[in-house]
Amino acid sequence: MKRILMVISAAAELRLSTGALHPTGYWAEEVVVPHGLFTDAGLSVAFATPGGKAPTVDPLSLSEQGGVDPETAARHRAYLAGIASSLESPLVLEDVTPDQFDALFLPGGHAPMEDLTDHPALGALLDGANRNGVPVTALCHGLAGLLSARNSEGFAFAGRRITSFSDLEEQQGGLGDLSPFFLESRLRENGATVVTDEPWSSHLVIDGNLITGQNPQSSAATANALIDALAA
Numbered sequence: 001m002k003r004i005l006m007v008i009s010a011a012a013e014l015r016l017s018t019g020a021l022h023p024t025g026y027w028a029e030e031v032v033v034p035h036g037l038f039t040d041a042g043l044s045v046a047f048a049t050p051g052g053k054a055p056t057v058d059p060l061s062l063s064e065q066g067g068v069d070p071e072t073a074a075r076h077r078a079y080l081a082g083i084a085s086s087l088e089s090p091l092v093l094e095d096v097t098p099d100q101f102d103a104l105f106l107p108g109g110h111a112p113m114e115d116l117t118d119h120p121a122l123g124a125l126l127d128g129a130n131r132n133g134v135p136v137t138a139l140c141h142g143l144a145g146l147l148s149a150r151n152s153e154g155f156a157f158a159g160r161r162i163t164s165f166s167d168l169e170e171q172q173g174g175l176g177d178l179s180p181f182f183l184e185s186r187l188r189e190n191g192a193t194v195v196t197d198e199p200w201s202s203h204l205v206i207d208g209n210l211i212t213g214q215n216p217q218s219s220a221a222t223a224n225a226l227i228d229a230l231a232a
Contacts, residue, residue, distance in 0.1 A: 029076060
C-alpha cells in the first residue's frame with residue numbers, strides 16, 4: 001500500500017501585516033476532499049505537524065462567511081469527526097524521514113504562512129523527496145511550506161512551474177493587505193514560475209514530480225493527480 005504524508009500546519013493564529021493575531025488553521029475542504037479520495041483509492045494517509053501538535057481547523061472553512069454552504073460544512077464536520085483520532089495524534093514532523101512515505105501532500109488554509117514557511121525539518125524533507133523524484137504535492141496556501149525547501153543552491157523549487165493561491169484571490173476573498181505576505185509574489189521572488197488561472201476556478205499545474213493546486217476549488221483535481229502519479 002502506498003503511503004502519503006499529509007503535512008498540516010499546527011498554527012491556530014496568524015500574525016498579520018499589522019502585527020495583530022488572526023484566528024487561522026487548515027482549510028477543511030483541502031483536508032477532507034483529498035483524504036477521502038486517497039483512502040477511497042486504497043492509499044494510506046498519515047498526518048504530521050510541527051511538534052506533533054493537534055492541528056486546528058480554520059472556522060471560516062466551515063462557515064458561509066468563508067464561502068461554504070451549510071450542507072457542505074456539515075459534511076466536512078462529519079468527515080473530520082470521523083478522522084479526529086488521527087488528526088489529534090499526528091506524527092512529529094521533525095521526526096519524519098524521507099524514506100517513510102511515497103508522497104508528500106501539503107494542504108492550505110492561511111496557517112502554513114505562520115509555521116511552515118521557514119521550517120528546517122520540513123525543508124529537508126521536501127528537498128530530499130524532490131531530489132529522489134518522490135511526488136511533492138501542495139495546495140493553495142500549502143505552497144507556503146515549499147518556501148522552507150532550501151539547499152546549497154538556494155530555493156529547491158526555483159525554476160519549476162507551479163500554481164498557488166493567487167495574489168488576486170488574496171485581495172478578493174483572502175486577507176488582502178493584512179496578509180503577512182502575498183504567496184504568489186513570494187514564490188516568484190524565490191525563482192518559481194507561477195501560473196495562475198481565473199480566481200476561484202479549479203487549476204492544476206504538474207511539473208515532473210511536483211503537483212500544485214491553486215485554491216480550495218482545486219482540491220479534488222490536485223488529489224486525483226497525486227493518485228495518478230502514485231499509480232504510474
